[in-house]
Amino acid sequence: MIRNILVIILLAGCIFGDEYHSHHKPSTVKKSSNVINEQERTTKYWVNQAQDTLKKIVNKKLNTKNATNIIMFLGDGMSFSTVAATRMYLGGEEKKLSFEEFEYTGFSKTYCVDAQVADSACTSTAYLNGIKTNYEVIGLNAKATVADCDAQLDDKIWTESILRWAQKSHKATGIVTTTRITHASPAGGYAHVSERDWENDHEVSLSGCDPNKVDDIAEQLVYNVEGANFKVILGGGRANFINQTEKDEENNNGKRHDGKNLINVWKNERSKLGKAEYIWNKQQLDSLDYNNTEYLLGLFEHDHMRYNMDVKAQGLVLEPSLSDMTSAAIKMLQKEDGGYFLFIEGGMIDQAHHYNYAQISLDETKEFSDAIALARKMTNEEDTLIVVTADHSHVFTYSGYPERGSNIFGAVEVSDIDELPYATLSYANGPGFAHTFVDGKRVDPNTVGMDDPKFQYPATVPREKDTHGGEDVAVYASGPMAHLFSGNYEQNTIPLIMAYIMKIGPYAAEEKSASCAIMPVFMLLLSMLIINKLIK
Numbered sequence: 001m002i003r004n005i006l007v008i009i010l011l012a013g014c015i016f017g018d019e020y021h022s023h024h025k026p027s028t029v030k031k032s033s034n035v036i037n038e039q040e041r042t043t044k045y046w047v048n049q050a051q052d053t054l055k056k057i058v059n060k061k062l063n064t065k066n067a068t069n070i071i072m073f074l075g076d077g078m079s080f081s082t083v084a085a086t087r088m089y090l091g092g093e094e095k096k097l098s099f100e101e102f103e104y105t106g107f108s109k110t111y112c113v114d115a116q117v118a119d120s121a122c123t124s125t126a127y128l129n130g131i132k133t134n135y136e137v138i139g140l141n142a143k144a145t146v147a148d149c150d151a152q153l154d155d156k157i158w159t160e161s162i163l164r165w166a167q168k169s170h171k172a173t174g175i176v177t178t179t180r181i182t183h184a185s186p187a188g189g190y191a192h193v194s195e196r197d198w199e200n201d202h203e204v205s206l207s208g209c210d211p212n213k214v215d216d217i218a219e220q221l222v223y224n225v226e227g228a229n230f231k232v233i234l235g236g237g238r239a240n241f242i243n244q245t246e247k248d249e250e251n252n253n254g255k256r257h258d259g260k261n262l263i264n265v266w267k268n269e270r271s272k273l274g275k276a277e278y279i280w281n282k283q284q285l286d287s288l289d290y291n292n293t294e295y296l297l298g299l300f301e302h303d304h305m306r307y308n309m310d311v312k313a314q315g316l317v318l319e320p321s322l323s324d325m326t327s328a329a330i331k332m333l334q335k336e337d338g339g340y341f342l343f344i345e346g347g348m349i350d351q352a353h354h355y356n357y358a359q360i361s362l363d364e365t366k367e368f369s370d371a372i373a374l375a376r377k378m379t380n381e382e383d384t385l386i387v388v389t390a391d392h393s394h395v396f397t398y399s400g401y402p403e404r405g406s407n408i409f410g411a412v413e414v415s416d417i418d419e420l421p422y423a424t425l426s427y428a429n430g431p432g433f434a435h436t437f438v439d440g441k442r443v444d445p446n447t448v449g450m451d452d453p454k455f456q457y458p459a460t461v462p463r464e465k466d467t468h469g470g471e472d473v474a475v476y477a478s479g480p481m482a483h484l485f486s487g488n489y490e491q492n493t494i495p496l497i498m499a500y501i502m503k504i505g506p507y508a509a510e511e512k513s514a515s516c517a518i519m520p521v522f523m524l525l526l527s528m529l530i531i532n533k534l535i536k
């Protein structure tokens, strides 16, 4: 009863408090009709709605088990405003993305050791390796100066990723991304570089470093112990694996200058351990013989994978979706004994924001949400922890005051100063600036092609690409000990919490004698790999 009264008082406060906005009577150019459910005009509707939610909160049962499996989903650049705007893309303010149904949430603080606003390199070191480091540095602590050739040769400053912790506890591991597989976020799982751009040997040379001494990220994926153990690797970025004079399956040139074909090296090396399959298109993924594949490498583009909107619009049948890759990776890992750790990135949310492509970014966020829904369906909440977070925010804004149900991609009428409509979505900086102002005057966004999926939303400051944002990002968790993710913490706490829940890394249980028996074999195989690398 007391709860009922409190809810009603709170509601009343909101209703009167809202009067403040009434003189800004909003109206928009485009909106869907009849969006307001008439029930919403009653007190009962909202009280019931809130009570249902409260009932779920009160009845939550703590899952205090250890996690057998963990799937970490990373929405690159998936800020709070991105999530909120995507609800409109799904059909209304009241909609939820799949992971918004997760029972526990927290906040992650994303700054890096030398940067107020983070990039995807220092953040992947934080959320996968458990330490904050410098901007553009991956898998090394902040003693590493950016682009210092010698930094990564000093293994005292190397950090270990949670994927490695999982491997050491005999868990199967894998990585999936819609970007190049050598891009900063997945690289946090396996690479140690002082410059995230060193995705191939040529980039190392361009920084004035010796590529014979300084291994690039693609090489590290193929030769390093982390990468050597991955059972599944799916993403884009073939070009970093083959020589510039060589063409890939889709007739694109490679980027390497050292003559290596790292795809062939991967295949040869992994074949020594089990059946290894390299694939480059969706049809091969669809027809994969899972029972007969122990190691899977799928590189589906020469560069980043395509935006889902382009795939749909252009009928790009060779391109798997993030959900396709998620499903494949889970199937690959589920057949392993003893559990797994899987890292999955929706990387194009960030890429689209950088070009102020708000429509594409929200579509990629929806794709990300769909992949998480599928993963939750394919796994059991009792033994599989799913953690969803972002690495950093973007300078992406969801402005007032459109009417309820307004087209999220439309404009609000009108500014009380220059009397022109303005887009609901906009950016503090980025290429959209070009048609935001002309001759010092603001442009009506409706007159410059807002319906185009690749419309670059207005930006206040001109930049080739928009910047990331400095505020916190959300963490959503479901499954064993998901409640541990509640609160506000530094981003590098995330892998420690996951490790605690899986009892790996710093929280690994003592080795049992049964698993000790297989260790010598394991070590022998690893040494063979390392020796192989040394004599290459």
Ligand SMILES: *[C@@H]1O[C@H](CO)[C@@H](O)[C@H](O)[C@H]1NC(C)=O
Pocket (backbone or CB within 6 Å): 064, 065, 066, 503, 509
């Ligand atoms: C979780 O793992 C720890 C360490 O191995 C163990 O002591 C504990 O009993 C486990 N908890 C459950 C609920 O199985």
Ligand SMILES: *[C@@H]1O[C@H](CO)[C@@H](O)[C@H](O)[C@H]1NC(C)=O
Pocket (backbone or CB within 6 Å): 243, 244, 245, 256, 257, 258, 259, 260
């Ligand atoms: C690899 O590419 C570089 C740069 O284009 C070229 O100079 C070299 O000859 C190529 N190596 C091989 C083995 O084809």
Ligand SMILES: *[C@@H]1O[C@H](CO)[C@@H](O)[C@H](O)[C@H]1NC(C)=O
Pocket (backbone or CB within 6 Å): 291
């Ligand atoms: C793969 O193995 C599983 C378990 O042994 C079996 O149920 C399934 O039918 C097999 N699938 C194929 C395609 O052989």
Ligand SMILES: [Zn+2]
Pocket (backbone or CB within 6 Å): 077, 120, 350, 351, 354, 468
């Ligand atoms: Zn970015």
